[in-house]
Amino acid sequence: MLSSATPKPPRVLSGIQPTGQPHLGNLLGAIRYWVEDQTVGDCYYCVVDLHGLTVPGDPAERRQASMTMATLLLAAGLDPESCTLFLQSHVPAHAQLAWLMECTASFGELARMTQFKDKTAKGGEQTARVGLFTYPCLMAADILAYDADRVPVGEDQRQHLELTRDLALRFNSTYGPTFVIPQAAIPRPGRGARIMNLADPTRKMSKTTDLPSGVVGLFDEPADIERKIKRAVTDADTGPGSVRYDREAKPGVSNLLELLATLRGEDPQRVADRYSRYGDLKADVATAVLDAVEPIQRRYRELSAQPDFVYDVLKTGAKQANAVAAATLQRAYDAIGL
Numbered sequence: 001m002l003s004s005a006t007p008k009p010p011r012v013l014s015g016i017q018p019t020g021q022p023h024l025g026n027l028l029g030a031i032r033y034w035v036e037d038q039t040v041g042d043c044y045y046c047v048v049d050l051h052g053l054t055v056p057g058d059p060a061e062r063r064q065a066s067m068t069m070a071t072l073l074l075a076a077g078l079d080p081e082s083c084t085l086f087l088q089s090h091v092p093a094h095a096q097l098a099w100l101m102e103c104t105a106s107f108g109e110l111a112r113m114t115q116f117k118d119k120t121a122k123g124g125e126q127t128a129r130v131g132l133f134t135y136p137c138l139m140a141a142d143i144l145a146y147d148a149d150r151v152p153v154g155e156d157q158r159q160h161l162e163l164t165r166d167l168a169l170r171f172n173s174t175y176g177p178t179f180v181i182p183q184a185a186i187p188r189p190g191r192g193a194r195i196m197n198l199a200d201p202t203r204k205m206s207k208t209t210d211l212p213s214g215v216v217g218l219f220d221e222p223a224d225i226e227r228k229i230k231r232a233v234t235d236a237d238t239g240p241g242s243v244r245y246d247r248e249a250k251p252g253v254s255n256l257l258e259l260l261a262t263l264r265g266e267d268p269q270r271v272a273d274r275y276s277r278y279g280d281l282k283a284d285v286a287t288a289v290l291d292a293v294e295p296i297q298r299r300y301r302e303l304s305a306q307p308d309f310v311y312d313v314l315k316t317g318a319k320q321a322n323a324v325a326a327a328t329l330q331r332a333y334d335a336i337g338l
Helices: 024-037 059-075 093-102 107-111 115-122 130-144 155-175 223-229 251-264 268-273 278-304 305-336
Strands: 012-014 042-049 081-086 150-152 183-185
Touching: 012 024, 012 081, 012 130, 012 268, 024 042, 024 150, 024 251, 024 278, 042 059, 042 305, 059 081, 059 278, 081 155, 081 305, 093 130, 107 130, 107 305, 115 130, 115 150, 130 155, 130 278, 155 223, 183 278, 223 278
Parallel strands: 012 042, 012 150, 042 081, 150 183
Antiparallel strands: none
16 A cells, blocks of 8 residues: 655755855855755755854954845745754754764865865965864764755865765764765756856856956946956857857856856757857846846845844744754764763
């Protein structure tokens, strides 16, 4: 006899740091998919303010940045009736479970993390915070605390997600079944998985960059957004077939095509077939970006005038998140002998 029970929706967990100015890459590579997922999954989304402590910062500015990011997420379409939105630091189990993960991971595993090596190569290991080294353990705790089935991550976070899976499997093997083993949900090519800097399309669009002219900020004025897109790097090839999707040979043009394809839900190669001039492509990209960003900016201004509403959403979200994460932490404590 077939069961008539309703299938349990997948548990989804994802987070975003409140450091730096949120940009188009955040929207197209992550936030828009959070909005979609909340209608089909049991979604927990957090502003990972503890991760932001790996770099120095002013306390007042840090606190405001967390509120800004939470307000932006609501403005972009997260619905507190359909998902759980909270600040990471409001759920103590994140930091507590991170210590168990640090005691499960090896030094060699953390030393191999690409992001740590990249960041210390720029600033030097002598000045890097220890938290930058152990960051993947806190990220693992973020995920495992919620029994997440699926974790939307960018390609650059795949290594951290694989470490999370390894740590969960090792813990389960050593102490008994404790954690759900999460799966990565990485957007397929052409769906905003990796939006590149408009001024240097070989580099990812980032909140921390020395090329701000190539970053479309979600709080930028419309005229600034249009100007940045129209000044985007292409190449000297202007002959027949110059507008084509080829990430290796034409990274600048391909980035613009991928932007437009992502915004319109199309294939970048099919988009390329409609254009013969860079100027026409840039004009349409600018229009599509503004169509996506301006409603978010308007809603953000409305919500900014209602800080008590945002506080209430985060307070309710933290209560819901605490109930789930505390139960997982206790299960892990029991398993490990605490």
